[in-house]
Amino acid sequence: MSEHGHEHDPGGGHDDHVGIAKYIYVFIALCILTTMSFFTYSSYWPFHEQPNIGRSFMMAVSCTKALLVILFFMHVKYEANWKYVLTIPAAFMSLFLLLALVPDIGMRGHWLSEERRLHMAEPRSKAPKPVLHHGGSHEQQDAEGPAAGDKAR
Amino acid sequence: MMAEPPTHARAHSAAEHAGHDHGGAAVALEYHPGLPIPNGKLIVWLFLSTEIMFFAGLIGTYIVLRFGASTWPVPHEVHLSEPIGAFNTFVLICSSVTVVLSLEAAKAGKTASAKGWLLATLVLGGVFLGVKAYEYNAKFSHGIYPWRPHSRIYEKADLNYAAAVRTRLESLKSQLDGEATAIKERLAKTPPAIEKDPAAVELFEKQELVDNLVIYEKDVEIKAATDPNAAGARAALDEMASLIMFHNEIETQATDPDAARARAALAKLVDHGGDSNGAQHEGLNDEHEWLKLPVVIPGGNMWASTYFLLTGFHALHVLLGLIVFVIMIPMTLGVMAAGLVENIGLYWHFVDLVWIFLFPLLYLF
Numbered sequence: 001m002s003e004h005g006h007e008h009d010p011g012g013g014h015d016d017h018v019g020i021a022k023y024i025y026v027f028i029a030l031c032i033l034t035t036m037s038f039f040t041y042s043s044y045w046p047f048h049e050q051p052n053i054g055r056s057f058m059m060a061v062s063c064t065k066a067l068l069v070i071l072f073f074m075h076v077k078y079e080a081n082w083k084y085v086l087t088i089p090a091a092f093m094s095l096f097l098l099l100a101l102v103p104d105i106g107m108r109g110h111w112l113s114e115e116r117r118l119h120m121a122e123p124r125s126k127a128p129k130p131v132l133h134h135g136g137s138h139e140q141q142d143a144e145g146p147a148a149g150d151k152a153r
Numbered sequence: 154m155m156a157e158p159p160t161h162a163r164a165h166s167a168a169e170h171a172g173h174d175h176g177g178a179a180v181a182l183e184y185h186p187g188l189p190i191p192n193g194k195l196i197v198w199l200f201l202s203t204e205i206m207f208f209a210g211l212i213g214t215y216i217v218l219r220f221g222a223s224t225w226p227v228p229h230e231v232h233l234s235e236p237i238g239a240f241n242t243f244v245l246i247c248s249s250v251t252v253v254l255s256l257e258a259a260k261a262g263k264t265a266s267a268k269g270w271l272l273a274t275l276v277l278g279g280v281f282l283g284v285k286a287y288e289y290n291a292k293f294s295h296g297i298y299p300w301r302p303h304s305r306i307y308e309k310a311d312l313n314y315a316a317a318v319r320t321r322l323e324s325l326k327s328q329l330d331g332e333a334t335a336i337k338e339r340l341a342k343t344p345p346a347i348e349k350d351p352a353a354v355e356l357f358e359k360q361e362l363v364d365n366l367v368i369y370e371k372d373v374e375i376k377a378a379t380d381p382n383a384a385g386a387r388a389a390l391d392e393m394a395s396l397i398m399f400h401n402e403i404e405t406q407a408t409d410p411d412a413a414r415a416r417a418a419l420a421k422l423v424d425h426g427g428d429s430n431g432a433q434h435e436g437l438n439d440e441h442e443w444l445k446l447p448v449v450i451p452g453g454n455m456w457a458s459t460y461f462l463l464t465g466f467h468a469l470h471v472l473l474g475l476i477v478f479v480i481m482i483p484m485t486l487g488v489m490a491a492g493l494v495e496n497i498g499l500y501w502h503f504v505d506l507v508w509i510f511l512f513p514l515l516y517l518f
Contacts, residue, residue, distance in 0.1 A: 034239060074503075086202045109223055123223070
């Protein structure tokens with residue numbers, strides 16, 4: 001605890017005008033926004049074929065929710081300028097952390113060894129790759145599909 | 154009348170002139186904090202700024218790993234339930250409101266009300282952790298762990314996978330044989346006939362299922378071992394993986410008559426006339442949980458590592474908050490304790506904030 005005896009608002013803190021009604025409005029807004037995120041999961045969401053639209057939408061909704069919590073529940077809206085000193089450098093550090101991971105981790109699929117590629121997971125939809133043993137071309141066997149390739153063998 | 158100088162100016166001026174203040178009255182220096190907030194609140198905010206970097210590192214790693222991966226499991230493959238995740242989001246949002254209402258009550262000197270809202274926050278946090286425990290249990294019961302030997306996840310249906318299925322079947326077979334011997338010994342002493350004993354009937358059904366699986370797996374493994382790269386062999390391995398944990402319909406690849414018969418018997422167990430989306434289909438592992446056969450979930454190991462790391466650290470933060478609530482509830486939460494309620498409230502909102510990002514990233518992406 002501080003030397004002030006009681007810690008609350010010696011200056012620059014939030015004001016009492018943050019009424020309970022405001023918290024209720026923020027709560028309702030957060031519930032609506034959560035429902036909007038969840039809407040992307042439902043069959044009524046029209047962009048299931050383009051997942052990036054849904055992802056962008058959800059991130060926008062999440063950022064809005066986060067802002068509401070930070071500004072009103074954490075009272076940052078009513079704090080003095082010190083809030084920038086503590087939050088902006090941390091936000092930048094977070095961004096740099098993320099960016100630093102991209103070349104080695106995020107783009108790891110760009111420079112895989114053949115051995116690593118052989119053992120890595122494949123998407124389920126990927127058809128089994130036929131391997132040539134008895135003449136013919138890859139294209140021909142690909143066109144025939146896995147069952148046909150097996151019969152030929 | 155001149156305006157009174159600010160406090161810090163007074164202190165500064167006093168310190169500056171203290172050296173040549175001969176014989177004057179002693180000046181009382183006044184402490185003033187560097188930032189216009191209490192020390193406790195400053196420390197909480199400094200802690201939260203490190204927490205921002207901590208979770209940003211974890212979430213950033215998840216995003217980079219997920220989008221750099223060749224494949225990633227869909228939520229249903231790893232037994233994630235979106236409605237449960239949405240429910241937990243709602244619970245945390247409610248708890249954020251209750252903790253802020255507790256602060257308002259404490260500031261207004263309404264001790265009982267502040268205590269009540271804090272208790273409500275504690276209950277909601279407990280509900281969140283309870284739901285999380287239920288979710289973890291669903292993963293564990295399906296062999297989804299972030300580490301071996303508990304994890305039964307295989308990245309692709311290959312010869313290694315077939316060998317793992319065989320090992321599990323051998324272990325099941327010897328376990329069931331042991332149980333069968335015990336039942337036979339028991340029934341020899343106290344008849345009824347073996348076919349009327351419910352435990353014996355259940356055991357025989359299990360043995361029949363395992364025998365069919367052994368015949369079928371052997372056929373698949375021989376095919377895969379003969380030429381692991383052959384399209385037919387790979388399709389047979391995929392088919393076996395799909396029979397154990399359903400993902401899509403695959404035409405039967407069994408050519409050996411015994412294996413074809415065994416495969417037909419196994420397929421009958423999991424075929425409930427599901428629709429084309431596979432909504433009603435389940436695999437053998439779902440139908441018979443005691444089987445605990447290895448499963449193929451492409452990208453499942455990385456998914457499990459990131460999921461348990463992110464949700465585990467978040468759950469630990471929730472737990473820490475709940476411990477602080479338990480300590481605070483017996484205290485008198487009046488005006489004097491408002492700062493304390495505000496500080497724990499800031500931490501709790503941050504925990505809510507992290508979940509706001511985790512929910513769409515883990516359940517809906």
